[in-house]
Every structure is written in C-alpha cells, then in structure tokens.
Amino acid sequence: MSHGKLREDKTCLNCGHQVEERFCPHCGQENIESRHPFYYLFTHFVEDFTHYDGQFWGTLKNLMFKPGALTNTYLEGKRQKFVPPVKLYIFVSFITFFVFALFPLVNLNFDGAKEQHGPDKASVFDKMRALNTNKIVDSIKAKPIMTREDSTTIKSLNVLPDSAKVDDLEEAFDMSNKIDEDVQYGGYKTRKSYDSAAAKNPSAFDFIQIPIAHKFFELKEKGVTKGEIAKNLTATSFHNLPKALFIYLPLFAFFLWIFHNKKRWWYFDHGIFTLHYFSFLLLNILFVFLIVKLTSLTDIGAINAILYLILSVLLIYIIAYFFVAHRRVYHTHGIVSFFIGGILLALNLFAFMILVVGLALVSFLMIH
Incomplete structure (x- = not known):
C-alpha cells in the first residue's frame, strides 16, 4: 500500500466514482494526491514492487530458504500472498544483470595491454x-x-x-595485434578461395560455417585487433545473455514435462517451477558474483578464507536446492526424485552448453 497523502476530494480521478476510503470500489485506483516531489518516482518504484506489507520480502525468504514452497503455494491457488512468478523473474533478472554491468568482474580494456x-x-x-x-x-x-x-x-x-x-x-x-595475414580459416586465407571451395564441396553445415567464415575474413580485411574482437564478443554476449536465458525457460520446463505424469502435471505447472528455480539461480549467481568481487578487493587472508568458505557452501546449496525443490513439488520418492533430478540436471547442462555456444556464434556474427 502506498504512503501517499489522501485527497480531500472523494471523487476518483480515474473514473469519477465516489471513494469512501482509500481505494476506488469501481476501478481500484488509490485516491491520493497526483502531484509529488521528484524523489517519489524512485520510492514509488521500490514501494510498488516490494509492497511494504511484506509480500516481496516474504517471497524472497521462501524462495531462498524453502525450496519448492513458492511453487506449491502458487499451484494451490494462493496467489495474493507472494509476488507472481513472471514478475519475480523479470525483477531478479533486471537487478542481477544491472549489477553485472555496473561492476564488471573482468577488465575488458584489451587495447594497449x-x-x-x-x-x-x-x-x-x-x-x-x-x-x-x-x-x-x-x-x-x-x-x-x-x-x-x-x-x-x-x-x-x-x-x-x-x-x-x-x-x-x-x-x-597479444590483444593489440591484428589477425595475421597467414592465419587461415578452414585452410583458406581469403574469402574468395573459401567460397570457391565451399561451392565445389557443399556441406550440411554450410548455413553455420559460411557466415562465420565470411565474418572472419571481414574482420581480417578490416584490420581489427584481437583485443577489439574479444571486447566486442564479450560485450555482445553479455547483452544477449538475458534474452537467451528467457528463451531457455520453456526448454527447461519441457524437460520437466517429459519426465513427469502428463495427466497430473500440466506444462503450466512446470513453467511455474522453472520461473521460481531460475529466479533462485539468478539471485544466487548475483551473490556468488559479489563474493568473488569482494575477494578481488581484499588481500587479507583471513577475510578471503571466510569468503571462499561462504562461496563453497553457496555453490553446494545451489546444486542441492534443485533436488530438494523437485522432491517437494512433485512428491516423488527420494531415490526416484534424485535419479530424475540428476538426469534433468545433466540434460539441461548439455542443452545450456549448446545455448552458450550458439550465443557465442551469434555474438561473433554481430561484431562490427
């Protein structure tokens, strides 16, 4: 609930109905003053998401320390108590990648190394x-x-x-060097010779190989340095990563759908579990990032030892979390749940590696 000042006029500014208390009974708009100080824009954003009634903080507590609790509660139909799954994922994703962009872990200034x-x-x-x-x-x-x-x-x-x-x-x-003239792609030094060979011996993978080869020869002809390529590739990949993760969400839910009863569990249910689990992953990846960042800023051995211990515990917890959440949501036997969870993690690891490779290829093709 907002802490804005109530209007003396009881007529709703949105629909014109009479407002007896704080909210209009017809359209639901809060009857507060419409003009505020500039800082209200920022405080209202935080307030609107976190809901000072405890909805956001209760969601975070359950997400972090009660694996599967949010998913079970949502699927039971109790959906006003916690932040909706999609809204939660978008907010956590925004915060995570915003912090990554604000405090880069690696210096990308390759030029003049x-x-x-x-x-x-x-x-x-x-x-x-x-x-x-x-x-x-x-x-x-x-x-x-x-x-x-x-x-x-x-x-x-x-x-x-x-x-x-x-x-x-x-x-x-040496990142300041350009691609050497003698460097070849597929055994060819120029685009012309490569295209000629590709035309004579077509391959089923030409739809991937030819664009990559053309981009390689383009960068070579432009005299782009290795540092510029590495910097652009990293920046483009980072820019595309949130989109790639969002695209991967349905695939993760699809793997869950394959391994569970189709009559009992709908694809929608797996989607809710996926959104909650990925929100947990992104939040903990953010914590891991901040801990690693702290270790790079301090040279005190005792503090670093404590940070590395916390990091180790956190990484173990991230892996264990999936198995616990999976068992609590799908109510499968311990051994069966562990077995299915292991297969799901292996499948998703393999699929995610393919996604990462694809993302790197797309990012390489987008280099100017």
Whole structure:
C-alpha cells in the first residue's frame, strides 16, 4: 500500500466514482494526491514492487530458504500472498544483470595491454622468460646424488615452455595485434578461395560455417585487433545473455514435462517451477558474483578464507536446492526424485552448453 497523502476530494480521478476510503470500489485506483516531489518516482518504484506489507520480502525468504514452497503455494491457488512468478523473474533478472554491468568482474580494456606493464610490473610471459629452466635443470643434474624431489623438479621444469615458445605464446595472446595475414580459416586465407571451395564441396553445415567464415575474413580485411574482437564478443554476449536465458525457460520446463505424469502435471505447472528455480539461480549467481568481487578487493587472508568458505557452501546449496525443490513439488520418492533430478540436471547442462555456444556464434556474427 502506498504512503501517499489522501485527497480531500472523494471523487476518483480515474473514473469519477465516489471513494469512501482509500481505494476506488469501481476501478481500484488509490485516491491520493497526483502531484509529488521528484524523489517519489524512485520510492514509488521500490514501494510498488516490494509492497511494504511484506509480500516481496516474504517471497524472497521462501524462495531462498524453502525450496519448492513458492511453487506449491502458487499451484494451490494462493496467489495474493507472494509476488507472481513472471514478475519475480523479470525483477531478479533486471537487478542481477544491472549489477553485472555496473561492476564488471573482468577488465575488458584489451587495447594497449603491453603499455600497462610498468618497469616494476612484469607480465606473466616476462616471468616465464626470466625463469631459465635449462640452467636450473643443469644445476640439479650436476649434483653427485639426486634425490626423488630433484627428479620430480626436473620433470615439472621440463613441462615449462622454453623462451622461443614463450615468445610465440606472448605473440598469440597479444590483444593489440591484428589477425595475421597467414592465419587461415578452414585452410583458406581469403574469402574468395573459401567460397570457391565451399561451392565445389557443399556441406550440411554450410548455413553455420559460411557466415562465420565470411565474418572472419571481414574482420581480417578490416584490420581489427584481437583485443577489439574479444571486447566486442564479450560485450555482445553479455547483452544477449538475458534474452537467451528467457528463451531457455520453456526448454527447461519441457524437460520437466517429459519426465513427469502428463495427466497430473500440466506444462503450466512446470513453467511455474522453472520461473521460481531460475529466479533462485539468478539471485544466487548475483551473490556468488559479489563474493568473488569482494575477494578481488581484499588481500587479507583471513577475510578471503571466510569468503571462499561462504562461496563453497553457496555453490553446494545451489546444486542441492534443485533436488530438494523437485522432491517437494512433485512428491516423488527420494531415490526416484534424485535419479530424475540428476538426469534433468545433466540434460539441461548439455542443452545450456549448446545455448552458450550458439550465443557465442551469434555474438561473433554481430561484431562490427
């Protein structure tokens, strides 16, 4: 309920009916003053969603600590007590991705990466190059008697790349470089040669391969740097991720529909479970993000240890939550529920990986 000031005039501004108390009995509009201070725009938004009567906070408490409770309550027909599933998912999704955009976890400024290393800040490649593995190995072998630890050290040092390989690695990961002229796609250096070969040997996957190849050669001809490609690819993928998740919701519900009684459970019921579970996932992904962000901001070992412990517990809880919620909503036997839940998680993990790959391909094609 709003805390706006009631109007002295009891005539509803919306429909003209007489308002005896706070809300119009004809149209339901609240009979409060229509002009407010500027800050009211923001406080009204928060108030409208959170409902100071406790609806929002009660929804969050049940969502986080009572797996399946919201879904059961909603399917029982008690739908005024908590925030509706779609509204909850949209709000949580908005908050999560807004925080991600506001506090990026990774610095996407790939350009000029070399210039960022001052004289006292050697890069990883500089440290690898400075480690003269051959000299260390020779000094160990020069010992009259080699211990087991010496043998282990030699084996580990032999795995490390030599200076020439380090130079190649640094060149490959240098984000300020453009795509080299000798770099090929499918064994071809130019778009013309690739199109000619594709016309002679058509493939069932040409609808995917040809657009990707054309985009690769386009970026190569434009002289776009690796850093620009990585930055645009990351930004575009992040921009498309909320849409991809929203598209994935019906697929998640479809997998639930496959494994449960069609007469007892409607697709609608699975959709409600999916919306609640994804709201829980997004909220906890936000918590994980904030914890990881905190660990990057502090160098105090004790605090980081506590944060990593919280992070570990949270990750375990996220996995366990699905099994508990699934059993409470679908009322299946413990072993059967665990078995079905495991199959569902594996299926969705596989399907989501396909979605991520598809999202990356679409994002790559959208790079300008």
